[in-house]
Amino acid sequence: MRNPRFVEDRIGMKYGAGGGAMRALIEQIFIGGLGEVGDGGVGLAAMDDGAVLRVGDRWLVITTDSHVVHPIVFPGGDIGRLAVAGTVNDLAMMGATEPLALTCATILEDGFARDDLERLWTSIRRTCEEAGTTIVTGDTKVMGNGELDGIVLSTTGVALTDRFVGDAGLRPGDRLLVTGTVGDHGLAIMATRHELGLATSLRSDVAPLNALIRRALAVGGAGVVAMKDPTRGGLSSALHEMAGKSGVAIVVDEPAVPVRDEVRAVGELLGIDPMLVANEGKAVIGLRPEIADAVLDAVRAHPLGRDAALIGECVADRPGAVVLDTGFGRRLLGEAEGELLPRIC
Amino acid sequence: MRNPRFVEDRIGMKYGAGGGAMRALIEQIFIGGLGEVGDGGVGLAAMDDGAVLRVGDRWLVITTDSHVVHPIVFPGGDIGRLAVAGTVNDLAMMGATEPLALTCATILEDGFARDDLERLWTSIRRTCEEAGTTIVTGDTKVMGNGELDGIVLSTTGVALTDRFVGDAGLRPGDRLLVTGTVGDHGLAIMATRHELGLATSLRSDVAPLNALIRRALAVGGAGVVAMKDPTRGGLSSALHEMAGKSGVAIVVDEPAVPVRDEVRAVGELLGIDPMLVANEGKAVIGLRPEIADAVLDAVRAHPLGRDAALIGECVADRPGAVVLDTGFGRRLLGEAEGELLPRIC
Numbered sequence: 001m002r003n004p005r006f007v008e009d010r011i012g013m014k015y016g017a018g019g020g021a022m023r024a025l026i027e028q029i030f031i032g033g034l035g036e037v038g039d040g041g042v043g044l045a046a047m048d049d050g051a052v053l054r055v056g057d058r059w060l061v062i063t064t065d066s067h068v069v070h071p072i073v074f075p076g077g078d079i080g081r082l083a084v085a086g087t088v089n090d091l092a093m094m095g096a097t098e099p100l101a102l103t104c105a106t107i108l109e110d111g112f113a114r115d116d117l118e119r120l121w122t123s124i125r126r127t128c129e130e131a132g133t134t135i136v137t138g139d140t141k142v143m144g145n146g147e148l149d150g151i152v153l154s155t156t157g158v159a160l161t162d163r164f165v166g167d168a169g170l171r172p173g174d175r176l177l178v179t180g181t182v183g184d185h186g187l188a189i190m191a192t193r194h195e196l197g198l199a200t201s202l203r204s205d206v207a208p209l210n211a212l213i214r215r216a217l218a219v220g221g222a223g224v225v226a227m228k229d230p231t232r233g234g235l236s237s238a239l240h241e242m243a244g245k246s247g248v249a250i251v252v253d254e255p256a257v258p259v260r261d262e263v264r265a266v267g268e269l270l271g272i273d274p275m276l277v278a279n280e281g282k283a284v285i286g287l288r289p290e291i292a293d294a295v296l297d298a299v300r301a302h303p304l305g306r307d308a309a310l311i312g313e314c315v316a317d318r319p320g321a322v323v324l325d326t327g328f329g330r331r332l333l334g335e336a337e338g339e340l341l342p343r344i345c
Numbered sequence: 346m347r348n349p350r351f352v353e354d355r356i357g358m359k360y361g362a363g364g365g366a367m368r369a370l371i372e373q374i375f376i377g378g379l380g381e382v383g384d385g386g387v388g389l390a391a392m393d394d395g396a397v398l399r400v401g402d403r404w405l406v407i408t409t410d411s412h413v414v415h416p417i418v419f420p421g422g423d424i425g426r427l428a429v430a431g432t433v434n435d436l437a438m439m440g441a442t443e444p445l446a447l448t449c450a451t452i453l454e455d456g457f458a459r460d461d462l463e464r465l466w467t468s469i470r471r472t473c474e475e476a477g478t479t480i481v482t483g484d485t486k487v488m489g490n491g492e493l494d495g496i497v498l499s500t501t502g503v504a505l506t507d508r509f510v511g512d513a514g515l516r517p518g519d520r521l522l523v524t525g526t527v528g529d530h531g532l533a534i535m536a537t538r539h540e541l542g543l544a545t546s547l548r549s550d551v552a553p554l555n556a557l558i559r560r561a562l563a564v565g566g567a568g569v570v571a572m573k574d575p576t577r578g579g580l581s582s583a584l585h586e587m588a589g590k591s592g593v594a595i596v597v598d599e600p601a602v603p604v605r606d607e608v609r610a611v612g613e614l615l616g617i618d619p620m621l622v623a624n625e626g627k628a629v630i631g632l633r634p635e636i637a638d639a640v641l642d643a644v645r646a647h648p649l650g651r652d653a654a655l656i657g658e659c660v661a662d663r664p665g666a667v668v669l670d671t672g673f674g675r676r677l678l679g680e681a682e683g684e685l686l687p688r689i690c
Contacts, residue, residue, distance in 0.1 A: 011457045017486030025485060027462055029647045030451075031502035033470050034480045037446070043558070054448060055505065056401055064448035065484045066499055088643060101398060103409035105499050106375075118374055125378050134395035135379045136388050139410045142361030144687060147494035154411055154450050154499030160400065251556050342489060 013342045018232025018278075019335055020324045023047065042094070042166060047241075048229065049090040050157075052164045059164050064156040064223065070343040072120070072150055075188050076203030079153055080123035082280060082345060085156040086231070087207040088131040094169070095215040096159035097132040099133035105154040106138065110145045120151070130209035133157075165217075168245035169225035175244075175292040176250060176312040177285045179212060179305045180205065181258040182235045186277025187266050189344055194270065202263045207281035212302045216285060219298040226286030231345055233336050236274045238284045239312075239322045246286075248322040252312040252333060276336040278294035278344045285316075347377060358687050362679055363577025363623075368392065387439070387511060392586075394435040394573065396504075397509045404509050408435035409501040415688040417465070417495055420533050421548030423470035424498055426690060427625060430501040431576070433476040433553040438512070438572040438628065441504035442559040444478035450481065450499040455490045465496070476553035478502075512563075513590035514570035517661040520637040521587075521595060522630040524557060524644055525550065525652040526603040527580045531622025532611050534689055539615065546607045552626035557647045561630060565641040571631030576690055578681050579593045580620045580666065583629045584657075589665040591631075596668045597657040621681040623689045631659075 007028050014021040026047060035044020039054035053147070065086050084102065091099050104124065108117070121232035128134050183306040184205040191202050217224055226246065230238035235257070243250045259267075260276045267274045275305030281304060285345070287295055292310055322333040350365070352373050359366040371392060380389020384399035393443055395408030410431050417424040425610070429447065436444050449469065453462070473479050529550040536547050554574070562569055571591065575583035587593045604612075604619050612619045626649060632640055644650035667678040 007459055008457050011453050011455070011459060011462060011487060013455050013487050013489065014411070016453070016485055022485055022527065026483070029459070029466055030480075030483060030485075034473065036479065036484070044479075048482075051448070053481065055405075055445075060405075060445070060503070062446065062448060062482060062501075063505060064450045064482060064499070064501055066450040066452050066486050066497070068452060068486050068488055103394065103407060103501055103594075105398070105409045106410040107411050107497065108356050108361070110356070111360050114352055114354050114356060114374070117356060121374055123511065128379065134381065135375075136398065137380070137381055137393075137407060137409060138371070138375060138389065140361055140367055140375075140414050141411050142356060142358050142687070143413055143494065146491075148497075149488065149492040149689075152452065152493075152497065154409070155408055156407075156448055156501035158407060158503060159403070162520070164352070204631060205602075206581065245665055277620065345490075 015147050018237055035127045041133040048167050049093040052094060058160045059163055061091050061094045061096040061159045061161060061164060062196040063087060066154040067345060068152055068343050069345050071192060074192050074204055078120055079151065079208035080120035080122050081127045083153040083155045083205050084124055084127035084131065085206050085208045086281060087155040088133065088210050089229045091157045091159045092210040092213040095165035095217060096161040097165055097210040099131065099157050099159045101136040101158055103132055103133045103156045104138045105150060107141045107143060107152040109150050110142055112151060127208060144284045160239060165224055165227050167228045167242050169227050170242055170246035170248050170286045170314045172248055172314050172316040173289050174225060175287045175289055175310050176309050177287055177296060178309060179283045179299055180307040181260045182265045182276025182279055182282060183259055183271045183277050185266060185280040186234060186341055186344055187263050187274060190270060190341055191266050202266060205279055205281035207304055209281060209283055210303060211300060215281060215298045215302055216295050220287060220295040222290045223288035223291035224285060225288060226283050230279045230282055230284055232278050234277045236333050236335050242286060243322055247319040248314040248316060249318040250312050250314055250324055254324050254326045256309050256311045258309050259308045264336055278339060280345065307327055349437050364580055371417055378379060381490040386475050393421050393512050394418060394438040397439060401506055403505045406439045406441040406504045406509060408432060411497055411499040412683060413497055413688050414690050416537060419549055422551035423465055423468050424496065425465035426472045427551050428498040428500045429469055429472035429476065430551050430553045432500040433478060433555050434574045436502045436504045437555040437558040438574050440508055440510035441506040442555040444476065444502050444504045446481040447478055447499045449480045449483045452486045452488060452493060452497040453491045454495050455689065457496060458509055472553060476555055481612060489629045496605060509574050510569055512571050512573045512587050515587055515591035515593050515631045515659045516635050517593055517659050518634050519570060519659040520632045520634055520655050521657040522632055522641055523654060523656050524628045524650045526605045527624055527627060528604055528608045528619025528622050530614060530681040531579060531686055531689055532608050532619060535615060535686055537613050537656060547611060550624055551624035552649055554649060556629055557644060557649050560643045560647055561640050565636045565640040568633035568636035569630060570633060573628055573629050575624045575627055577623050579622045581680050587631060588667055592664045593659040593661065594666040594668060595657050595659055596670055599669050599671045601656045603652045603654050623684060625690065651687060
């Protein structure tokens, strides 16, 4: 990928923002000498949503995330739902829609309220049920008062699948589908932090997508060639990564990108483009053109996919670029790289 | 297990200490409705070192831990080595000595030094090599200055095995083996914190034990009936858990428990029993009596097992108790439950 920049002496907030700075950190410090997997699997260097390992005649998909969202309860969800959905979705983005199990390591700040912890674990339980999975093992640590802000949940998911889907399989002519409105999670969190009156109408979209993706795969089969959930960095980062890794450019039909009116309004108020902020219940799916409409219909038939749309197309020119076609002209879509929204997930 | 006590309104340090308070927290808040696995595997309710799931005709073992040790670099190791070894050892304690892969989620405090991060990842790399495994996927988050004390690493390990070993398989007559001296990690950390002059001679024992355990299993076969690594809560907690889950009492031959002279000396100075503090490169192994000596010889032949000893025996009376035979008399061995050593691992 394109990260000539050198990681600075001090790791600042932008290195956790899901953009170019974070990729540079991973490439320059984490990857070297680690993460090679054989047999055509997916290892650390691929920087995909998870890893894929050969197990017998199937693939074991594994993915991990730490969750540090602030506030821990927000309109539409909480850190427990976010942890489960985020992990289930990362598995689903690799084509593994039936999670075998999750793990959850909990770190608490000394003095964390028992009632709050119970509520979060009730939410974890419900989201697991919704996704058809469970938590099979965990870990508990407590840090001193002032050593951790509240709670951190680190979840890992494993799943077996006969076929996996990466995020680098696009070629010119392929279509891009987004499963619903963009920017909901990021702007809901942002509005909460700014204590905006408008905040009341915004809700995070956090949800497990595995059932939705199962439908898309059932209809699209091998025509589903790339998937990514547009979390940190939003739709823009997801498209940039997919374009960069696939060696194509993506032309986005801007008017086709679904954005809720209130999300657009709050975004304008705060000066934030909804395409640059996190989603926690959406997927971007790369499709061969011949099955694109059929997959769109299948996704729209699912409650979490009602607002799905085909938003763009791959072209051979300018590999790695994401071009926004506004209807009046074309411009390059930028990628958030800074600390736009720290602790968004 | 025996946890009638009710978790308090605020989660204090003792709930992360690996003893009775932590078990009460897990039982009362985390487990309900979660973690059931079919086919004779091991789920959340077993509260073992990890979970075991049926995959085809083999078992998939999965284990997770967050690492919050302070200081992050200590005599004999650092948080990176601790994270890898801890995860490899939890897999090994279930009988899975060939890790398929690890994951590592890194959370940094804003301003963390790049050089320190590089050193920790060099250590991670080396420890992975030592254990014959690698990190296949990860995650990076950054929290604000003052929101996290330095760095947290959350690691998960997966491994396949034909046979797994739990921690509840003891019966009267079985022998207990410890693979080396106890208390080294806990007292090394403790001495560092107290800035004792004596600290210079103490070193953490942190090391991956999978090769050692492989030897024990090769020699002991089905006669290896229970394993546990005596981390938080030390040898005492490990023995209490094994005794409680197996429904036996364990009589410990106190003079046989290997403790380094300097560990004993610092323990006396600080008023801390080495049997109550964490180890990060030791295992407690339950053995059928007929193979105990052969396994002891095999373990001693490994560099990490030179000080191994048979330290006790299971009896039917008083199930769950751990009895210390001092050579002059017998007394119950207590279990640390409080905040003896916060952030020890």
